[in-house]
Amino acid sequence: MDQNRYIISNGVVADGRGVFYYNGSVLVDSGRIASVGPLDDLEIEGLPVLDVGGRLILPGLVNMHHHLYSHFAPGLAPHGPSEGFVEVLEDLWWPLDASMDESSIYWSSLCGAMDSVRHGVTTFFDHHASMNLSEGVLDVIDRAVEKVGSRAVLCLEVSDRLGRERVKNQFEENVRFWSSHRNDTARKGMLGIHANMTLSDESMAFLGRQKPKEMSIHVHCGEGRPDYDFCVEKGYHGPIHRLDSFGLISPGSLLVHCIHLSERDYRILEEISPAVVTNPESNANNRVGRMDRGRIGRFLLGTDGMSGDMVASLRSAFLLDRQAPRLWEGLKDAFFDERYDYVRRFFPDLRGFEIGSAADVAVLDYVPLTPVSEDNLLGHLIFGAKGGNSFMTVVDGKILWHDGKFTDSDLNDVSLVSEARKAALNLHGRFEALDWNGHLR
Incomplete structure (x- = not known):
């Protein structure tokens, strides 16, 4: 899929400070938030559409x-x-x-x-x-x-x-x-x-x-x-x-x-x-x-x-x-x-869902079944989403994680787990041998 311009569609779009669409979509264009609005208002012919099935669409956490x-x-x-x-x-x-x-x-x-x-x-x-x-x-x-x-x-x-x-x-x-x-x-x-x-x-x-x-x-x-x-x-x-x-x-x-x-x-x-x-x-x-x-x-x-x-x-x-x-x-x-x-002191372009903001987005893997509004959004996060597993994570318009997999295939490779385990095993061995001064126990 071309990640330069696409729509994250059919979710509860909210930023916790005024933007809220129960059936909403987010248009990402060249790494920026180009538009946010009701589902029906963001149907653009020819653009890739990522249907998130009613999940919560938030600015990146x-x-x-x-x-x-x-x-x-x-x-x-x-x-x-x-x-x-x-x-x-x-x-x-x-x-x-x-x-x-x-x-x-x-x-x-x-x-x-x-x-x-x-x-x-x-x-x-x-x-x-x-x-x-x-x-x-x-x-x-x-x-x-x-x-x-x-x-x-x-x-x-x-x-x-x-x-x-x-x-x-x-x-x-x-x-x-x-x-x-x-x-x-x-x-x-x-x-x-x-x-x-x-x-x-x-x-x-x-x-x-x-x-x-x-x-x-x-x-x-x-x-x-x-x-x-x-x-x-x-x-x-x-x-x-x-x-x-x-x-x-x-x-x-x-x-x-x-x-x-x-x-x-x-x-x-x-x-x-x-x-x-x-x-x-x-x-x-x-x-x-x-x-x-x-x-x-x-x-x-x-x-x-x-x-x-x-x-x-x-x-x-x-x-x-x-x-x-x-x-x-x-x-x-x-x-x-x-x-x-x-x-924003560090990344001035991160402005949530403001138009023109850098497109950092978190689609939580949670579909609200009870009524959700701007007023009870926090309750859905605490009692509904609970653990914040993500369905999709986007940084600067680039989709990093989608439906249980990283888009960079290297990060899904089993050899990565093997190398990480080897490094962790060696670390644990050194930990057993050293005190907090870095001296042998």
């Missing part, structure tokens, strides 16, 4: 905080009992990232990006960690993401935990990638920071001095109580106050979790308005608590590497915080409005 490298984590047994948040890091995640090599980074990124596309996610903000490999590592991830066809904003975690020299190398990798992709329409960069509790004041001052003004940070912030306590013990009012003290907070900042905060932290959020990302499934898994929806009314949703499924993350956000104020309104804003506005 976005994962605001992901860890692609965690795609190879299933099956790993932590090195210890992991009773607290820091122990989870020391017994599982830090030994894992210390074990990553170029092969495991490429294959986990490729498979993680594929999983995202299978769930209608067209763009993700990835926060990578590999303490023993920094130079060129974002290019490895970029190569994997490009093969799949996704959009992504990439960064490498900066952390002091293996020494100050690593901080400099990690910082330079972030700046190099950010600088080389400033005009890229598919990939962008940010400055990745692990968390306050693994960076000294000297390293934070270095980041504050050297970071280009236009470069935004992507950081775990107040995820566990130890991160908050670390900042207070150093004389700051909390994790956001410490970041701001070194000039690192801006409206473009991506502050992830924001569970353990002080009154001063909340005031800074109000004054500067950085983006806050909550990750409900990860928070529950790590037993770190919940973001205070009464204090943080504007937020975004991520998975924190738990999966590539943003509809499942939305459902979890609903089920795990039923007492939150503005429960429905807040989640609708996070899933649609707030997400659209923030993503």
